[in-house]
Amino acid sequence: MKAKSIIGLFFCLLSVTVTTSSCEDMLTPDMDNYMDANKSLKDSVYSYFGIINSLQGVIEQNIILGDVRSDLMGTTAYTSDSLAKLANFERVSDGDNSLVSRAAYYNVINHCNFYMANADTVSTKNYNFYMRKEFAQVAFIRAWAYMQLVQNYGRVPFIVKPVDKADTGWETNPEDWATPDNLLDLLLAKGNIERAYEFEKQYGFPQYGAISPAGSTGGVSISTQKMLFPGDIVMGELYLMRGASKSDFEKAASYYHEYFTDEHDAFSNRRANSATYEKIEFGDRVNYVVSPQNWMNLFANNYGDKEIVTLIPSAANASFGKVLTRVPQFYGFVPHSEISTGQSVNSSGETETNTVGAISISPNVRARQIAPSASYEALSKAQAYCLQSKETDEPDEVLPDVGDARFAGVAPYVVTEDSRDRFIQKYGLGRNFNGFLGEATNFNFRYALVVYRMHQIMLHYAEAINRAGYPNLAFAILRDGFCSEVIPSVRVDTIVDSVNYVKTATLVLDSIEDGANFIRPYELIAALGYQGPDTTIAAVPYLNLYDLNVNFLNYGIHEHGGGVSSDDNFAYNYATTVGQRIIDEAIRTGGNVEQARRYAARMMDDESTSTPSYTIVSLTLPEQMDEEELLAHQNAVETLIADELALETSFEGTRFYDLTRMARHKNVVQPDYGTRWFAWLVARRALGLAPYEDATNVGDATLYGRLISMDNWYLQNPVY
Numbered sequence: 001m002k003a004k005s006i007i008g009l010f011f012c013l014l015s016v017t018v019t020t021s022s023c024e025d026m027l028t029p030d031m032d033n034y035m036d037a038n039k040s041l042k043d044s045v046y047s048y049f050g051i052i053n054s055l056q057g058v059i060e061q062n063i064i065l066g067d068v069r070s071d072l073m074g075t076t077a078y079t080s081d082s083l084a085k086l087a088n089f090e091r092v093s094d095g096d097n098s099l100v101s102r103a104a105y106y107n108v109i110n111h112c113n114f115y116m117a118n119a120d121t122v123s124t125k126n127y128n129f130y131m132r133k134e135f136a137q138v139a140f141i142r143a144w145a146y147m148q149l150v151q152n153y154g155r156v157p158f159i160v161k162p163v164d165k166a167d168t169g170w171e172t173n174p175e176d177w178a179t180p181d182n183l184l185d186l187l188l189a190k191g192n193i194e195r196a197y198e199f200e201k202q203y204g205f206p207q208y209g210a211i212s213p214a215g216s217t218g219g220v221s222i223s224t225q226k227m228l229f230p231g232d233i234v235m236g237e238l239y240l241m242r243g244a245s246k247s248d249f250e251k252a253a254s255y256y257h258e259y260f261t262d263e264h265d266a267f268s269n270r271r272a273n274s275a276t277y278e279k280i281e282f283g284d285r286v287n288y289v290v291s292p293q294n295w296m297n298l299f300a301n302n303y304g305d306k307e308i309v310t311l312i313p314s315a316a317n318a319s320f321g322k323v324l325t326r327v328p329q330f331y332g333f334v335p336h337s338e339i340s341t342g343q344s345v346n347s348s349g350e351t352e353t354n355t356v357g358a359i360s361i362s363p364n365v366r367a368r369q370i371a372p373s374a375s376y377e378a379l380s381k382a383q384a385y386c387l388q389s390k391e392t393d394e395p396d397e398v399l400p401d402v403g404d405a406r407f408a409g410v411a412p413y414v415v416t417e418d419s420r421d422r423f424i425q426k427y428g429l430g431r432n433f434n435g436f437l438g439e440a441t442n443f444n445f446r447y448a449l450v451v452y453r454m455h456q457i458m459l460h461y462a463e464a465i466n467r468a469g470y471p472n473l474a475f476a477i478l479r480d481g482f483c484s485e486v487i488p489s490v491r492v493d494t495i496v497d498s499v500n501y502v503k504t505a506t507l508v509l510d511s512i513e514d515g516a517n518f519i520r521p522y523e524l525i526a527a528l529g530y531q532g533p534d535t536t537i538a539a540v541p542y543l544n545l546y547d548l549n550v551n552f553l554n555y556g557i558h559e560h561g562g563g564v565s566s567d568d569n570f571a572y573n574y575a576t577t578v579g580q581r582i583i584d585e586a587i588r589t590g591g592n593v594e595q596a597r598r599y600a601a602r603m604m605d606d607e608s609t610s611t612p613s614y615t616i617v618s619l620t621l622p623e624q625m626d627e628e629e630l631l632a633h634q635n636a637v638e639t640l641i642a643d644e645l646a647l648e649t650s651f652e653g654t655r656f657y658d659l660t661r662m663a664r665h666k667n668v669v670q671p672d673y674g675t676r677w678f679a680w681l682v683a684r685r686a687l688g689l690a691p692y693e694d695a696t697n698v699g700d701a702t703l704y705g706r707l708i709s710m711d712n713w714y715l716q717n718p719v720y
Contacts, residue, residue: 273294
């Protein structure tokens with residue numbers, strides 16, 4: 001279908017709303033909207049875009065719920081009571097708060113249920129199973145909606161049959177109850193996600209051209225390909241969320257790996273998209289000027305960028321559809337919607353009337369309800385920056401006191417009539433930035449809310465392979481990347497002793513300057529495999545990123561704001577960073593600190609030479625660490641991934657979901673360990689302490705006490 005024709009259809013559907021009641025999750029009002037769109041599905045595109053429309057009704061809520069209940073969120077003098085209650089984990093009743101509507105999620109689900117109950121996946125047009133692509137997408141959208149429900153509410157009704165009448169009783173007596181622990185099982189058994197995955201792999205994705213949120217000549221174009229929920233990502237997220245065993249993490253990593261394999265060109269050299277510091281000297285005076293714009297370009301109005309995987313668009317004016325402005329409003333940006341008309345002559349000489357909409361935003365401190373927390377600012381400031389020399393393009397010096405350069409882009413200073421404060425600008429990027437003052441001005445409204453982006457998924461992949469048993473490789477994704485430029489190579493040398501007639505097979509790791517030379521032989525061989533004189537060991541499939549046609553990820557994600565990774569950067573390497581975090585975790589939990597110090601010292605010994613070589617008796621994989629030491633590494637690396645998620649994906653609506661997922665993973669092996677970690681992290685958000693500074697200080701004792709009960713993590717379900 002051509003882009004022009006889909007625009008009218010799409011925004012026609014955007015203008016259709018379904019009113020819901022907070023006590024009637026299954027959307028009993030106005031059932032004609034469901035039946036008309038779903039009964040016959042003669043042209044399934046109408047129903048499919050009705051589902052995209054329903055996602056607009058949930059995305060703002062989901063983003064705010066993911067941000068406000070986290071360690072990154074700080075309140076202001078203008079924070080509303082309803083938002084403050086959410087931030088303090090008070091279990092407000094569903095429907096009492098405009099941000100707490102379980103019905104919004106079930107609106108999406110019921111649209112999907114109608115579609116899947118009526119879709120005819122065996123019908124063909126021109127020998128093409130034309131509905132299978134859409135069927136797959138609908139299954140994954142429904143799965144995504146259920147993921148958000150269980151992450152927000154803990155336990156919810158699971159229903160895959162369409163609801164077409166009131167008072168079904170399913171709200172209190174559903175087909176099943178879904179939780180983060182069993183949702184994957186329910187979707188596998190009843191949600192058609194395996195069938196959907198097969199359809200997607202065989203037939204690909206639906207293609208419907210592009211839309212213009214600002215009208216036919218508004219200058220903003222968004223491809224409908226960016227509104228897709230790729231099956232590999234959704235499946236990976238489901239297995240990662242459950243995280244009940246090593247097998248779950250391996251399967252999550254496998255799905256992410258499959259997606260990266262298909263999309264590897266999205267990870268061509270993106271080092272240019274980094275926030276940086278520049279050293280400016282004025283005589284004896286030295287200044288470090290921050291430049292976050294290149295990294296913040298990832299959040300500009302370039303909706304076709306390969307960094308963006310999935311987004312939900314906003315219209316520019318209510319006459320074009322649903323306008324999504326609540327998120328920037330919470331961060332202090334007041335929206336103004338405009339519409340104008342004009343005339344032009346088309347190629348046939350006919351006069352056409354063109355209607356164009358636009359949204360502008362302006363900062364207002366009295367509208368600013370969410371600010372960066374003191375702990376988030378302290379986390380950013382605690383990062384050492386490795387400066388790169390302009391003359392040699394090599395690492396120059398490590399700056400321990402300037403912090404991560406991304407923070408200046410996420411929350412620059414904004415000067416208003418009343419104040420100079422930090423405003424979170426990921427949903428309203430300033431066109432101008434003063435690197436000396438750290439101030440942004442002239443803000444642009446962003447016509448899309450992002451659900452998934454590549455670096456977010458890459459960090460989830462690191463999380464999965466860490467828990468699968470590969471903490472060195474997970475940390476390499478943070479620090480170095482994963483390509484031939486930074487990963488050591490492996491070879492087997494055979495040395496012949498002609499006197500004693502003895503052959504010795506020696507495994508040799510050739511280090512790389514400024515590379516990931518800390519990776520243990522066990523993990524390196526698992527990722528690369530090797531071929532010896534007597535034995536060939538295949539790479540673990542979900543780790544084998546090295547063989548892609550182009551460099552997969554030739555920089556570390558931490559380099560987005562931490563400067564270049566180098567051999568001289570001892571502030572951020574495996575032995576120093578992970579070793580210290582193992583000790584910090586032992587102190588925080590009251591664990592065996594002396595044992596933690598031994599683990600850390602052992603890592604320093606492992607990195608004592610830049611070109612290690614190992615003689616092995618049998619040509620098999622070198623041994624992994626024992627389970628207790630490996631777990632200490634995994635827990636430490638996971639907290640560093642959590643730090644990186646904060647630095648890279650702050651205020652993108654995912655923080656609460658990331659932290660609770662990790663906490664549940666920690667609890668699988670060590671009951672309550674993750675629960676107390678989550679409570680400690682969130683309760684310390686107002687202290688302004690660097691990570692693990694004064695580690696036994698829990699901060700807000702009342703909030704900490706509330707959060708050590710997992711029931712209080714979740715929103716209150718409606719009571720009927």
